Amino acid sequence: CANLKFVYKLLSEPCDLIVDLNSSYSKTSTLITRAVRAPRSIAFDKGKGPAGVFTELVSAYPKSDLADNALYWNAETYYTVKDYKKAAALFNEAVEKYPSGNKAPDSLLKAGFSFMELEDMERARTTLDALIKRYPGSEAAVTAKKTLEKLSSEKGEKNPYKEGTR
Secondary structure, eight states, X not given: OHHHHHHHHXXXXXXXXXOOTTSTTHHHHHHHHHHHHSOTTSOTTTTOHHHHHHHHHHHHOTTSTTHHHHHHHHHHHHHHTTOHHHHHHHHHHHHHHOTTSTTHHHHHHHHHHHHHHTTOHHHHHHHHHHHHHXXXXXXXXXXXXXXXXXXXXXXXXXXXXXXXXX
């Protein structure tokens, strides 16, 4: 997944990010710059590093156009370090707080994947199904359908999302 590779790169090595300080996003961009430049080795559980900066961004600017993205990327930082329980909670929070945001479908998808990693297949299926129903035209919904097809075939079940069964 391109997003996961980007986050891994973002977390594993400092990178340069040019910020237009004249833009209306200067304060939020500055916080994002801090998140991008923070090394992966900084402790996540102490509110430092990328996760802490994304949390700070959402707290300081909850109505910013970037707030839903910050919450999504905050969740991605936990997913990347395999804290799937925290990641799922944050992905779900992103959908609850910003249901019309551009990251809402992807947040539900990643929440479903987090539940799969936690081996909570019932919640994974419920979450992926909710994604398909709430955001049917999204790319995330297409991925959710494929994932549910795979889960159903592994279990020997009939999948309502498989092509030709509707």
